[in-house]
Each structure stands twice: as structure tokens, then as C-alpha cells.
Amino acid sequence: MTHHYAYYPGCSLLESAVEYDRSVRQVMDVLDAELTEIPDWTCCGASAVESVSRLLTYVLPARNLALVEQLMDVDDILVPCSACYLNLLRVVEDTRHDKKLLAQINEALSVEDLRYTGRAKPRHLLDILINDVGTGAIAARTERDMSGFSAAAYYGCQILRPYPVFDDPRQPRSMHLVLEALGVKPMAWDDEARCCGASLMVTKPEAALASVARILDSASQADAVVTVCPMCQINLEAYQSKAAGYGGPRETVSVVYLPQLMGLAFGCTEDELMLNKNMSLAPRFRAGMRQGWATQGSLEETVVEEA
Amino acid sequence: MRQMTKHQALTITPLPQDSELCELQAMLSRCMQCGTCTASCPNAQAMDLTPRQLWRLVQLGQLDRIFESRTFWMCSSCYTCWLRCPRDVEPTRAMAALKRLAGEHDRASRRKSAFYRAFAGNIRRYGRVQETALMSSYLTSLASPRRALEFTPIGMKMLGKGKLHPPSRAFAGRLELLFRKVDEMEERT
Numbered sequence: 001m002t003h004h005y006a007y008y009p010g011c012s013l014l015e016s017a018v019e020y021d022r023s024v025r026q027v028m029d030v031l032d033a034e035l036t037e038i039p040d041w042t043c044c045g046a047s048a049v050e051s052v053s054r055l056l057t058y059v060l061p062a063r064n065l066a067l068v069e070q071l072m073d074v075d076d077i078l079v080p081c082s083a084c085y086l087n088l089l090r091v092v093e094d095t096r097h098d099k100k101l102l103a104q105i106n107e108a109l110s111v112e113d114l115r116y117t118g119r120a121k122p123r124h125l126l127d128i129l130i131n132d133v134g135t136g137a138i139a140a141r142t143e144r145d146m147s148g149f150s151a152a153a154y155y156g157c158q159i160l161r162p163y164p165v166f167d168d169p170r171q172p173r174s175m176h177l178v179l180e181a182l183g184v185k186p187m188a189w190d191d192e193a194r195c196c197g198a199s200l201m202v203t204k205p206e207a208a209l210a211s212v213a214r215i216l217d218s219a220s221q222a223d224a225v226v227t228v229c230p231m232c233q234i235n236l237e238a239y240q241s242k243a244a245g246y247g248g249p250r251e252t253v254s255v256v257y258l259p260q261l262m263g264l265a266f267g268c269t270e271d272e273l274m275l276n277k278n279m280s281l282a283p284r285f286r287a288g289m290r291q292g293w294a295t296q297g298s299l300e301e302t303v304v305e306e307a
Numbered sequence: 308m309r310q311m312t313k314h315q316a317l318t319i320t321p322l323p324q325d326s327e328l329c330e331l332q333a334m335l336s337r338c339m340q341c342g343t344c345t346a347s348c349p350n351a352q353a354m355d356l357t358p359r360q361l362w363r364l365v366q367l368g369q370l371d372r373i374f375e376s377r378t379f380w381m382c383s384s385c386y387t388c389w390l391r392c393p394r395d396v397e398p399t400r401a402m403a404a405l406k407r408l409a410g411e412h413d414r415a416s417r418r419k420s421a422f423y424r425a426f427a428g429n430i431r432r433y434g435r436v437q438e439t440a441l442m443s444s445y446l447t448s449l450a451s452p453r454r455a456l457e458f459t460p461i462g463m464k465m466l467g468k469g470k471l472h473p474p475s476r477a478f479a480g481r482l483e484l485l486f487r488k489v490d491e492m493e494e495r496t
Contacts, residue, residue, distance in 0.1 A: 011436035016470040042434045042482055047384050048426035051406035054327065055489050056427065063485065104492065111488045161386035162399065169390055195349045195385030202445070203422045205457070207353040207381055238461050277468055 003132050005123070006068045006077040007035040010084035010230075011043050017081075017230035019274035023259035024080050024125065026273060030141055030266050031133050035078060038067050044087040047158075047198055047231075058094070058101065059108045061087040065122075066114035080125045080259075082229035086158040088122035093163050124159050125258070126174045126228055127166035135181035143267040145294035146183040151261065152219035153179060153186050155193045156232040169193065175226065175258060182265040187222040191215045196235040205242075212239055213248030223293070224254035224285055226261055233257060237280040254278075254285040264289060325412075326496060331365060331404045337394045338362040344388035344398045354378040358388060358398060365401070374413040379405040421448045431486045434478025439471045 005028075013021035028035055045060040065088060068077055079085040095102040095118060106115055129138065153175040160169035167174045172193060176186040194215060197208025212235055219225045227233045237255040244250055256278060263273040270276065270289060338359075345357040356364070356378045364373050373379075382402035389399045406423065409416035425445040429436055442462075446455040465471050 012438075014435065015438045015472065016465060018470075040481075042478060043430045043436050045430065046426065046436065048423045049430070050384075050403040051420060051423035052410065052427045053489065053493065054404075054407065055493055056486075057403075059485060059489055060430070060482075063482075108485060108488050108492060111484045157383075157385040157387070162389040162397070164390075195383050195387070197350075198383040198385070199422065200350065200381070200383045202442075204350075204353065204381055207350045208383070210352070211349055211383075238464060241460070277470065279464055279468060 003033045003128075004074050005033060005035050005128070006072050006074050006120075007037045008041055008044075008064060008077050008079045008084060008088070008122070009037065010079070010081040011046070012081055012230035016234060019260065019277040020080055020230055020233070020257045023257055023263050023273045024078075026268055027259040027262045027266065028078070030263075030268070031137060033078075033128070033133065036072065036074070038064055038077070039071055040067060044084045046087070047083045055104065055108065057087070058091050058105050062091045062105045062116045063109060063112070063114060064088065065091060065120040066109055066116040068120040069117055070114060075119055075121050076128075077120060077122045078125060078128055079122050080228070081231075082124075082156055082158040083231060085122055085124045086163070089163055089165070091116065092118065092120075092122065124166065124228070126159065126178070129178050130174045131166060135177050138178060138181040138262070139183075142182050142265045144265050144292060146265050147185075147294055149183075149224075149288070149293040150185045150187050150222050151179050152189055152222035152225045153192055154215070154219070154225050154227050154232060154236070156227070156229045157193065157195050157198070159228065160193070175228065178258065178262070179226070182262060184261070184265070187219070189218050189222075191218045196232045198231055198235070201235050201239065206246075208235065209239060209243050209246045209248075212236060213243040213246035216240065216243055216248045216253045220249040220251070220253050223288065224256050224261065226256055226258050228258050234279075237278065240280055252280050252282040254282045255280050256285075325408065327404060328370075328408060331401055331408075332368070334396060335362050335365045335401060338366065338396050339394055341393060343391050343393060344396075347387040347391050348382075349385060349387065350381045350383055354381050358402075361405075362396070362398070362401070365405075370408075370412070373405065374409050374416055377419075379409070380419050382406075418449075421445060424448075431482060432479065433474055433476070434481035435475070437472070437474035440474040 009021050041064050043060060045057055050057040079088060109115060155172045160167055160172055179186045195211055197211040201208040225236055233255060260273045340359055342359045345351055345359045348358055356376045361378050379402045384399055386399045389397050392398060406420060410420035422445050425441060425448055429441040
């Protein structure tokens, strides 16, 4: 069955996380889901605007929800970025009982002749994969043998906190289910929903680096950390050498977006998934992309030869 | 004598007439000082006051002591405390409210909110965030060559991956009308 979604990529996915955008589109296409980008969408305020203006925190994401309601014939919006997802969801959750807030939002939106009614529904990528597409369909599209691959499913913060819509925030399972459907082994670990530091990496790097070091260290036994957020991805992949000074592992830990790993399992090419954009892929991961992960023994030999 | 000192320590600073502060105090009046927020916070080690201590100061209205603290600037909005709070206080919301209040009412805090203001300015200017322009305007506002240099390695790495772009003007000014309206509405309250 073909599902149809409004698509809100968010600013990062047009900038430093373009590989996330590309791989989401690629994988959803393989899974027969149709995505239509919201016409004229603008920034949701990310995780920064709440620190400047309470009203903008609601008005910026609400503008995008109103565009969906007024211009599109679907209600469900696929949102791959955690911060965008939370911002859009916060409007839905907080206006449900606060009619004064809803009136304020609509007063602001009236300058653009827009109106938010509560019909549009932001959905995170994981929610759609688990509840609409289903693990059966994901398993059915898997072409490569991924049985030798172990992944550290990293959920991060904002997709299940503070609004746990589609999974248990204390013990999330949704990404584990997707990985198992691909034939990948999810590693057992404790830091799967621990904060990566988010924008503290810019404002207070010493605090964020300690968090990144801890997460990478506890994930370092896996073949890759798998993320569903551009902020988590960049914090975990780009600051590894700095994090080594805070107790992080000395060796490269591979970090990939979930749809990139799904695409590899579906037989998509590295170009289609823009894997050349990733900033930390270990030699072992690169060898696996070319030769497959089913036979670990021969893979290790190859890596040694390359070294 | 001892009582006198104690009394002095509890002197309550007159509060600016701010509806947001009143809302914040009303929410935090539910806090029973159990410390679950502090125990849950991934950034607690980097804070001078614990989150629990901060809520007590909000209850007491000691804004000057709050603004001196770095605690709320160390919140990374991970919502772990919110999830675990047994009294349905929404501590992450309170941290953001304190960042806003400090940015508005405390001169010394203006610089600490520079990143968030640069971010909002970037959205207002470009409609969609332009990361390279955001980072350059933030680092310029810090006026600290040392801090700017710290970002050189990551900048080079991103440049090598083709992740840095000159700002796109495709949506420039698209949100200006909405920002002006929000400014007007916020001045009214």
C-alpha cells in the first residue's frame, strides 16, 4: 500500500545533513511511500529560539503546520530531525488544552493569512517506519545479508521526551525493531537515549565533549552508531578527536544515519545514500560496504591488508 | 545575631513586573526539592548550582543569585528531568524561561545568550537557517579570536566534505512580517 506524507526536511537537511535528506527520500521511495515537500516551508526555530522568545517557539513551527492544513491534502508530516519534530509536536500538544495560546498563534499567523486548526500531525521517521510501513515490509526489501553487523541504536533526546508518542522513552525499542528487520544485530548498551550535548557543543563545548566521549566509548564495540537526528550525528561524528581528550575512544567510531544503513541493506549505492558526506566511517565499515558484513572473518583480513 | 544573618540571606529582591516570571514561579511552587532533576541531568557536573537549588531560588524570588549562576546556560534541553519529575514540574521549560529572563533583564547575561540571539537573527534574515552565516555571526559577536580558532578544525573538516555553503537568499526576508507581528504582540504583554 502506498502511503503519502507531507515532508518537512528542516534547515539542517538542506545544509550540513544533506545525506540524511537524500537517504530518507531514497529509502522511503524503496518502501513505496510518497513524500511531498511542504510548499514554502520555513525554519521551525530549532532548539535555540525557545531561549529568546516564547511566542516564536510556537509561531515558527505553527506556520509550517498551517501550510500543510491549507495547501495539502494530507495530515501526516514526515519529520526526520528530532528538534523539528519536537517543535512541531509541541504546538500540537500545548494548544490542545491551551486555547489562549492557540488564539495567540493564530493572531500572529493572520499576517500571512494562515491559520492552524490542530489537524496537521507531525510524525517522526521512526514512528512511520514502525507503525505505517511495518517491519515486515522492511525485511521484505532487505537484499543484503547484514547478519555480521552490530549496531548501537542511538535515539537521542527529543523524539521521545517530553512527549512519548510512539515508543517508551525509558526503554526505546523502535529503532531496535527496524535494525532487526534488516538482519542487523542491535547492541545492548545504556546510553541509547543519553543527551549528546546538542548546541552546548557550540556554547559550552567542555560539557558536550564529555557527553560525546561517554556515548562513543560505550558504543565503540559496535560496527556503527546509528542516529536519527542531524544534531546527534554531527556531534558524534565530527568531534571524535576532541572527545578523545575527554575519555573518548582513540579509534574512529563509525556513525551513520538509520536510512543510510537501511539503504545499504536494501542494495542502494553509496552515492545514492551520499555516504561520502559522512565524517567518520572506520576502515572496517568501508570494507563492509564493499564486501558485505556477513562474513566477519574475511573482513578483518581485508582491513589489516589495507592498513 | 545568627538569626539576623539568616534573615539577611533570605532578603527577597523586588521582582520586575513580568508575567512570565509569575508563571514560572507558579509552576515551580510545585517543586518539593527531591533532587530527581539534578540526579538526572547529564550536564550537572558542569553547573555551579544544582537544578534543585536553582528551583529553590526561583521559589524565593532571588533573581540576582539566579542570574549570577551558569546553571541554566548549561541546560542542553534533553528533557530527562521533565520525564522523571514526580511533581509534573517542567524543568526544561523553566531553564528556557530563565535564559529568556536573563537575556532581557540582566545586562551581564546578554553575552551569554549571544548564540540564541544569533540563531533567531539568522532565521529572521534568511527564513531557513544558513549554518555558515550563523556560525560566522555568532563567532563575530563573541569578539574572541581564541574561541573562533577552536572551530577551525571542524570548519576545515566540513569544508572538505562540501558541507559549508554561502548563504542562500531563496527565503531571505520571508519571515520578516511574522517576526514583526510577534515583536508587536510581545511588547503588548
